[in-house]
Amino acid sequence: MSAQYFAGGGSAGSSFVNSQNTRRRFSLPSDEPPRNPTMANFPKPSESTPWSCPAPSVPAIITNARPVSVNPSTPRLTTVQENQIFADKSNRLLNIIKGTNGILNELRETNKNRFLVSYPVIDSLNKLSRSQSFAQKPDDAASSSQRVIDAVPRDYLRRSNSLSLPPSLKDNVQVDPLTHRLLTPETAQAFNHQLNVLKLDLKVGNLSTDVASLEKESIATLLDDRLAQSIKHLDNLHSRVADKSSKVLVTGDLNAGKSTFVNALLRRDLMPTDQQPCTTLFCEVLDATENDGVQEVHAVPDPAAYVRTDESTYDKVDLRHLYKYVTDGNEQYAILKIYTADKRSTQESLLHNGVVDIAVIDSPGLNRDSLKTTALFARQEEIDVVVFVVSAENHFTLSGKEFLWNAANEKAHIFIVVNRFDGIKDKERCKRLILEQIRQLSPATYADADELVHFVSSGAVQLDENAGEPSPEDFARLEQRLRAFVLENRSRSKLSPAKNYLQNLLTDVHILSESNRLAAATEHEKAMRELEANRPAYERLLAVRDRVLEDVEKLAEDTVEAIQSLARTRLEAAVEHVENVVAAVEYPGFLLIWQYAADLAESMVYAVQREVRACESHARKQTAEAVEKIHETGEEHLGEYVAQVDIEAPFTKHKGEHAFEVAVEMTDFIDLDLQERLGFGLMGAGFGGFGAVTMVGGRILGYRNLVSLLNVVGVNNARKWAGPVITIAGIGIVSYLIHDMRYAVERKLARKVREQLREAQYADRQSYRIARCSRKVLRITGWDLHGRFQHTVEAQEKLREDQTRVAEVSGEALVYFQGIAGKAEELTARVSAIETEGHRIK
Numbered sequence: 001m002s003a004q005y006f007a008g009g010g011s012a013g014s015s016f017v018n019s020q021n022t023r024r025r026f027s028l029p030s031d032e033p034p035r036n037p038t039m040a041n042f043p044k045p046s047e048s049t050p051w052s053c054p055a056p057s058v059p060a061i062i063t064n065a066r067p068v069s070v071n072p073s074t075p076r077l078t079t080v081q082e083n084q085i086f087a088d089k090s091n092r093l094l095n096i097i098k099g100t101n102g103i104l105n106e107l108r109e110t111n112k113n114r115f116l117v118s119y120p121v122i123d124s125l126n127k128l129s130r131s132q133s134f135a136q137k138p139d140d141a142a143s144s145s146q147r148v149i150d151a152v153p154r155d156y157l158r159r160s161n162s163l164s165l166p167p168s169l170k171d172n173v174q175v176d177p178l179t180h181r182l183l184t185p186e187t188a189q190a191f192n193h194q195l196n197v198l199k200l201d202l203k204v205g206n207l208s209t210d211v212a213s214l215e216k217e218s219i220a221t222l223l224d225d226r227l228a229q230s231i232k233h234l235d236n237l238h239s240r241v242a243d244k245s246s247k248v249l250v251t252g253d254l255n256a257g258k259s260t261f262v263n264a265l266l267r268r269d270l271m272p273t274d275q276q277p278c279t280t281l282f283c284e285v286l287d288a289t290e291n292d293g294v295q296e297v298h299a300v301p302d303p304a305a306y307v308r309t310d311e312s313t314y315d316k317v318d319l320r321h322l323y324k325y326v327t328d329g330n331e332q333y334a335i336l337k338i339y340t341a342d343k344r345s346t347q348e349s350l351l352h353n354g355v356v357d358i359a360v361i362d363s364p365g366l367n368r369d370s371l372k373t374t375a376l377f378a379r380q381e382e383i384d385v386v387v388f389v390v391s392a393e394n395h396f397t398l399s400g401k402e403f404l405w406n407a408a409n410e411k412a413h414i415f416i417v418v419n420r421f422d423g424i425k426d427k428e429r430c431k432r433l434i435l436e437q438i439r440q441l442s443p444a445t446y447a448d449a450d451e452l453v454h455f456v457s458s459g460a461v462q463l464d465e466n467a468g469e470p471s472p473e474d475f476a477r478l479e480q481r482l483r484a485f486v487l488e489n490r491s492r493s494k495l496s497p498a499k500n501y502l503q504n505l506l507t508d509v510h511i512l513s514e515s516n517r518l519a520a521a522t523e524h525e526k527a528m529r530e531l532e533a534n535r536p537a538y539e540r541l542l543a544v545r546d547r548v549l550e551d552v553e554k555l556a557e558d559t560v561e562a563i564q565s566l567a568r569t570r571l572e573a574a575v576e577h578v579e580n581v582v583a584a585v586e587y588p589g590f591l592l593i594w595q596y597a598a599d600l601a602e603s604m605v606y607a608v609q610r611e612v613r614a615c616e617s618h619a620r621k622q623t624a625e626a627v628e629k630i631h632e633t634g635e636e637h638l639g640e641y642v643a644q645v646d647i648e649a650p651f652t653k654h655k656g657e658h659a660f661e662v663a664v665e666m667t668d669f670i671d672l673d674l675q676e677r678l679g680f681g682l683m684g685a686g687f688g689g690f691g692a693v694t695m696v697g698g699r700i701l702g703y704r705n706l707v708s709l710l711n712v713v714g715v716n717n718a719r720k721w722a723g724p725v726i727t728i729a730g731i732g733i734v735s736y737l738i739h740d741m742r743y744a745v746e747r748k749l750a751r752k753v754r755e756q757l758r759e760a761q762y763a764d765r766q767s768y769r770i771a772r773c774s775r776k777v778l779r780i781t782g783w784d785l786h787g788r789f790q791h792t793v794e795a796q797e798k799l800r801e802d803q804t805r806v807a808e809v810s811g812e813a814l815v816y817f818q819g820i821a822g823k824a825e826e827l828t829a830r831v832s833a834i835e836t837e838g839h840r841i842k
C-alpha cells in the first residue's frame, strides 16, 4: 500500500494529513465564557444510558494517575449529556462552516466580477522595522525584512485581542492604483507571510515567485484558487462534522491478538486469526445498517474515491471469502470495508449502539514495512481513537515502540490493550514492567492509565453472540472505557480540526478584508479630495471657454468686416480713376497708336489688379494680427501651444480670381460722343483748343441742323456750294478724327474698362473674396481654439469621471469589505466560543 493513499484518503481529503504538520494553532480569545456544562443542565445520572453504568470495581493501577485528556475539574458527564453537548457544538460548527462558505463564495464572486481583491502591502521597510514593538526579539541579528516577516504578523495574531489590523499595517497599506502592483517585495512577502490558509502559493515548479512581481490580476487568480481550495476543504469539514460515526484504529505488534480483540469487541468470529501473522490489509468493520442491511465486503483500491453506492469504486466480495482476501495480501486493494450485522442489542453493540456509530479498523501487524503506512493511517484526523494491542507475553517490540512514540506526538492519548494476559503468571510484575514502558513512550497515556491501559485476554471472550455469556469483568470494563474514550475524543478529533481551520481561515479573511477596506478608504478619500480640489478649475474653465469663444468670434467678424469694407472702398476708387494711368504711358505717335491703345489697356488693368493685391496684403496683415491675438488669448487660458493655421493658403488658392482682360477694338479709336469727349477733354491736357470746333462739327453732323441751314441759303445755292463745302468739311473731319484719335483711345478705353469692371461688380466681388479668405483663416483659428478648449474640458471631464468612478467603486468596496470583516469577526467569535476539548464520560 502506498503512502499516497493516505494523503488522499478519508472524507476530509488530503489537506487533513498535509495540514497536520503545518497547521498553526493559536487561539483567539472568545467573547463568551467557555460553555462547560454543569450537571444542572443535563439529565440526572439515573437517566443515563447503559454506558453510564458504574464502572466495575477494579483495583486502580496507578493511584496518582490524573486524567489529562480533559479538564480534571470538569465533572464527568453521562453519554446522553455528552451527546447533547456534542450535537449542540456540531450544529453550531456546521452553521459557522455554512456562513464561512457563504463569505468565501461571495469573495470569489466579488473577486471575479466586481473588484479585484488585492493583497495589501506595507510601503516602507523602515516603517516595518519600527513595528518591532510587536516583535519579541528586537535585537535579532536577522535581516530587517525577515525580522519583520517573522515578527509583525505572527506576533499580532498571537497578541491581538481583537481582529483589527496592527497599526503598522493600518498606516501603511498601499496599493498603487495605476499599476495595481504591490509595493516592495519585502512588504508584499511580509503580508503574504502573515496569512495562513489564504497565503498565496507562489511556487512555480521549484522556483518561488515574488508576490510583489505579480500584477493584481495574477494575485486575484491565485486568490481565487485559494478560495476554491478552502471552499472544498470546508465541504470536507462539513461532511466530517456532520458524520455521526467515529473510527477506531486497532494496531499493534504482529500476532499480538488484534484480530482476536476485534472479534471479541464484535462478539463474532469475523476477522481471521492465526498463530502466524495473517492480516495483510486494513479492514474497516462497519455496521450492516450502513449498507442497507446487506452483509458483504467491499474491496476498495482507492479509498478517496470510494462511494458505497457506486460499484465501480470497489469490488464486491462475499463475506465467506473474507479470510482469503485478508490473508492473501491483495496489494491492489488499500482497504476492505466489511459490513456486518450485529445481532446484539443496542446497549451491547459496539458498532451501532444508539449513541455513537463506531467503525473498527483492524490493521496489519507492525513491522519495518508496515510501520510507516500504519502511522500515516493513524494520523488521519478521521481516526478518533487509536487502540494499541500489545502482547503481555512479548511486551513492546521496536516497531511498536516507534509507532507509540510518534503516535503519542499526534494523538497524545492512546488506548492500550495488553492482551494475552491469561498466559502471564506474575501478573503484577507484568503490569509494572509494561506500565513503565508506557510511561516512557506516552506520558499522557501513562498519566491516565487507569482509563487507558487495560490488561485483558481477548481470547477468553465468548464469541457466540447468541450465548448471552457475560464478558469477563476486565474486558467489560475495557469496553465501557473504550466507548467513553471514543466519546471523549470524538469532540476533539471531529470538531477541533474544523474549529482550528475556521479560526485560521476567518482570521485570514478578516485581515484580507480589513486591509482591503483600508486600501479602499484611502483610495476613496484621495479620489474625493481630488474631485473637490479640481472643481473650481473645471468650473472656471467652462465659464472662460464660453466667453473667450464669443470674443474670438466677434474679433473675427470685426476684422473681416473692416477688411472687406476697406477693400471695397479702395477698389471702387481704383475703378473710378482708371484713366489716371494715361499720364504714365508714353504716346509713341499716330503710326503706333494701336500699340499705344494696347499699352493703355494693359496699364489700366494692371493698376486695378495692383490695388487688389494691395488689399490682399493688407487683409493678410490684419488677419495675422487677429490670429496672433486669438493665439495669445488661447495661451493665456490653456497654456502654451503652437497654432496650426496657414494664413497664406486661402489667399494663394484664390490667386487667379482677380484677373480680367480688356480687348482693344477698332471702335476704340473713334469717339463721336461729344459730351463724353468734352467731359474727358476737361480732364485731358491740351484738349480745350479743340473743344469749340468739335462741338460745332458735332452740330454740323446733325440732320436737323443741316435742313435748317438749307432753308436759309436756299436749295439751289446749296447745290452749288455743296460739293466744295462737303469736301472741305470731309477733309476737316478726317483731320480732326486723326488728330483726336489718341484722346479718343484714351477716353474710350478708360470708359470701356470702367464699364466692364462695374458690370462685373469687380470691387464688390474682389472685396468679398478677400474678406472670405480672411474669414476662412480666422474661422480655422477659432475652430482650433474651440477644439483646444473642448479637448481641455473633455480631459478635465474624463479625469473627473475617472475620479468619480474610483470614488464610487472604492466607496462600494469600503462598505463591502467592512461587511465581510464584520461577518468574519462575528463568526470568529462564535467559533472561538466552541470548546472542543471534550468532557470526561462516566
Ligand SMILES: Nc1nc2c(ncn2[C@@H]2O[C@H](COP(=O)(O)OP(=O)(O)OP(=O)(O)O)[C@@H](O)[C@H]2O)c(=O)[nH]1
Pocket (backbone or CB within 6 Å): 253, 254, 255, 256, 257, 258, 259, 260, 261, 272, 273, 274, 275, 276, 277, 278, 279, 363, 364, 365, 366, 419, 420, 421, 422, 423, 456, 457, 458, 459, 460
Ligand atoms: N492465550 C491467548 N491467546 C490469544 C489471545 N488473543 C489472541 N490469541 C492468539 O494469538 C494468536 C494471534 O492472534 P491474532 O488475533 O491473529 O493476532 P493479530 O495481532 O491479529 O495477528 P496479525 O494481524 O497477523 O499481526 C492467535 O493464535 C490467537 O488465538 C488471548 O487473549 N489469549
